[in-house]
Amino acid sequence: MKQFTAHQGIVAPLDRANVDTDMIIPKQFLKSIKRSGFGPNLFDELRYLDEGQPDQDCSQRPLNPEFVLNKPRYQGCSILLARKNFGCGSSREHAPWALEDFGIRAIIAPSYADIFFNNSFKNGLLPIILDEKDVDQLFVEVEANEGYQLTIDLENQQVVKPDGSALGFEIDGFRKHCLLKGLDDIGLTLEHADAIREYEQKRKETAPWLFS
Amino acid sequence: MAGKTLYDKLWDDHLVRANEDGSALLYIDRHLLHEVTSPQAFEGLRIAGRKPWRIDANLATPDHNVPTTERSGGVDRIVDPVSRIQVKTLDDNCDTFGITEFKMNDIRQGIVHVVGPEQGATLPGMTVVCGDSHTATHGAFAALAHGIGTSEVEHVLATQCLITKKMKNMLVRVDGQLGLGVTAKDVILHIIGVIGTAGGTGYAIEFGGEAIRSISIEGRMTICNMAIEAGARVGLVAVDEKTLEYVKDRPFSPKAQDWESAVTAWKALVSDDDAVFDEVVVIRAEDIQPQVTWGTSPEMVTSVVDCVPDPAEMDDPVKREGAERALHYMGLKPKQKITDIQLDRVFIGSCTNSRIEDLREAAAVVKGKKVASTIKQALVVPGSGLVKAQAEQEGLDKVFLDAGMEWREPGCSMCLAMNPDKLGVGEHCASTSNRNFEGRQGFGGRTHLVSPAMAAAAAIAGHFVDVRQVNNA
Numbered sequence: 053m054k055q056f057t058a059h060q061g062i063v064a065p066l067d068r069a070n071v072d073t074d075m076i077i078p079k080q081f082l083k084s085i086k087r088s089g090f091g092p093n094l095f096d097e098l099r100y101l102d103e104g105q106p107d108q109d110c111s112q113r114p115l116n117p118e119f120v121l122n123k124p125r126y127q128g129c130s131i132l133l134a135r136k137n138f139g140c141g142s143s144r145e146h147a148p149w150a151l152e153d154f155g156i157r158a159i160i161a162p163s164y165a166d167i168f169f170n171n172s173f174k175n176g177l178l179p180i181i182l183d184e185k186d187v188d189q190l191f192v193e194v195e196a197n198e199g200y201q202l203t204i205d206l207e208n209q210q211v212v213k214p215d216g217s218a219l220g221f222e223i224d225g226f227r228k229h230c231l232l233k234g235l236d237d238i239g240l241t242l243e244h245a246d247a248i249r250e251y252e253q254k255r256k257e258t259a260p261w262l263f264s
Numbered sequence: 265m266a267g268k269t270l271y272d273k274l275w276d277d278h279l280v281r282a283n284e285d286g287s288a289l290l291y292i293d294r295h296l297l298h299e300v301t302s303p304q305a306f307e308g309l310r311i312a313g314r315k316p317w318r319i320d321a322n323l324a325t326p327d328h329n330v331p332t333t334e335r336s337g338g339v340d341r342i343v344d345p346v347s348r349i350q351v352k353t354l355d356d357n358c359d360t361f362g363i364t365e366f367k368m369n370d371i372r373q374g375i376v377h378v379v380g381p382e383q384g385a386t387l388p389g390m391t392v393v394c395g396d397s398h399t400a401t402h403g404a405f406a407a408l409a410h411g412i413g414t415s416e417v418e419h420v421l422a423t424q425c426l427i428t429k430k431m432k433n434m435l436v437r438v439d440g441q442l443g444l445g446v447t448a449k450d451v452i453l454h455i456i457g458v459i460g461t462a463g464g465t466g467y468a469i470e471f472g473g474e475a476i477r478s479i480s481i482e483g484r485m486t487i488c489n490m491a492i493e494a495g496a497r498v499g500l501v502a503v504d505e506k507t508l509e510y511v512k513d514r515p516f517s518p519k520a521q522d523w524e525s526a527v528t529a530w531k532a533l534v535s536d537d538d539a540v541f542d543e544v545v546v547i548r549a550e551d552i553q554p555q556v557t558w559g560t561s562p563e564m565v566t567s568v569v570d571c572v573p574d575p576a577e578m579d580d581p582v583k584r585e586g587a588e589r590a591l592h593y594m595g596l597k598p599k600q601k602i603t604d605i606q607l608d609r610v611f612i613g614s615c616t617n618s619r620i621e622d623l624r625e626a627a628a629v630v631k632g633k634k635v636a637s638t639i640k641q642a643l644v645v646p647g648s649g650l651v652k653a654q655a656e657q658e659g660l661d662k663v664f665l666d667a668g669m670e671w672r673e674p675g676c677s678m679c680l681a682m683n684p685d686k687l688g689v690g691e692h693c694a695s696t697s698n699r700n701f702e703g704r705q706g707f708g709g710r711t712h713l714v715s716p717a718m719a720a721a722a723a724i725a726g727h728f729v730d731v732r733q734v735n736n737a
Contacts, residue, residue, distance in 0.1 A: 068585070068586065068589070069582045069583075069586055070461055070462070070561050070586065072561075072699075072701045074680075074699070074701040074702070074703060074704050075701065075702060075703075078703055078707075079680050079681060079682045079704075080682070082300050082328075082682065083300075083329065083344075083346035083347055083349075083350050083682065084346070085303035085304065085307070085349060085350060085353050086304065087304045087307075087414075097702065097703045097707065103707040103708075106346050107346070135582060136462065136582070137461060137462040137465070137495070140461060140462065140495065141397065141492075141699060141701060142396075142397050142680075142699075143301065143395060143396055143397040143399075143411035143412060143413055144300075144301065144413075145301065145304075145395075145413035145414040145415060148413075163462060163465065164465075165462070165465060165495060166465055166466065166495070166497050167397055167410075167411055167412070167413060167492075167497060170412075170413065170416070171413035171414075171415065171416075174413060174415035174416070175415070224285065224286070224287065224429070225285035225286075226283060226285045226287045226427070237415070237419055237427055238312070238314070238418065238419050238422045238423060240427075241289060241419065241422075241423045241425055241427060242422070242423060244280070244281055244289060245423075247280050247281050247289070248280055248289070248291070248317075248423065248424060248425055251280040251291055252291070252318075252424075255291070258529075259389070259526070259529060260522060260525070261387070261518030261522040261523075261525070261526045262293050262387070262390065263320075264518070264522065
């Protein structure tokens, strides 16, 4: 997994609540059997004016000039500022894959849907939770200042603003550790293979019908 | 010490290892696979030189991409090349790793969440996961079931475990009796309307109370299926006689002595009387009427006798803006009557509502009637080959065909339009599926979520009608 320690980047504000994973990456792009290449179709229906198809050259498609990621001031952004319940809906991991492939390294929102939140960590994409008030304030500052950047310091669990002030955030210890080190979950779990086998042995005695 | 909730019991029964930071290794009894979220997981296994931990815990079937029109030509004849590759990849992966798969033209093939319970591959007390958020469906059997992402699919394949954290407990109790013509779908849509699309985030929701007890197992599956639309990854219903009756004698169900031991164990799969829930929501069954969604989130729902809400009357600015955007997308006006919404297509199917009872419910409404001339298409897509066969044995296919509806092969179909079944730009659809997100059923398509009975009644009228009045007429 991709390591995440600290990151500084341009912030793009996506000002709508309940952004669902169908919106992040529409279903026609889920037919790929690969993990990469979803970036050009991130937010496809919001980003382009036509209906996107798989294996299309997106550079030739008409862009929606109103959509935030198409605005010149947000080009090269790597931090997405979002509203509550970001990533609701389908469990498709293609959503964090698309965000990551586009170049997003971190998201800041007041809340996330559980599955999306979980999937993000598996892909080195950091979903940060901040208070709704702080998120509101960030929206104001991002929109008022072209080229607005934030620095995310995972080790110290801080989002640092351009003026040097910092907002602290909470993160689960195990996830933080995995992100900082870029660790692979499966390898870590297999270190406990004996515990898994022991559990199976006991379970076979108490619930044999689960193993027939 | 307080008693345990059903979720607490299922969690404790599957705990392999608790880590100091609150995360845990949870054992997975059943892993269901389909073609969309598994290819990258199998590829990951291959690259790392790993093998599935326990082959017999896995069961696969293609559902999202399969065509629902005549398909006797097999996978090689799937027209969309990208869909074809994905279905073939699942077949190849299952063959290579020795995983049981119900392939496209096997009569047991179908939507993974219909197939699992139908086969008895979903049992009470199990942990069930699948790379699909509607895995919550299986909670209707008091199984701890939820959707996972592709990295976790790979993790479960390789280790038979999931690294996870315990959720909080929520009880949604539906007291009293449901009115005539009010179905499980209306119950869950109403609940989502009350608690909101993020109301259950971080919780495992147990559905209880007199109304839930009175609902059939298939109805309970509909309710648990949409727990995720309320933000909860897990929906649960306690075991009762209906559960045992449904599970008995299914192909994968325990037999003979094992059955007796299993039943004894399963009877304990209820929340203790003194269990403490972090959150309790009480709903009166008599307040629930047939529901219709008007917006682009399942919480944007109201009853068929109501009107589209007016965003101007909403206090919360985020909610107001969301509603305005939704009405613009849906092409609806504030205060427009729900029954005035004209429809272009009707879809009866999906993991929410494609089981035999759903088809019976819809057939009872359309029997002897014709689909309105303004409806371009009314699709009925059974949830599995076995549901299809059962419906045909009961003559339901003829009822639908005589009414002018289409009778299709099993699959996810227009629920998410990954196959050729989809809405055109601006088209309104009465759909028995689970998500009304923008573009979900096709680019620019406008989805209204309803029960099978309501969808059937709408197909006949050409617009929404209160199915209770149709039945009484």
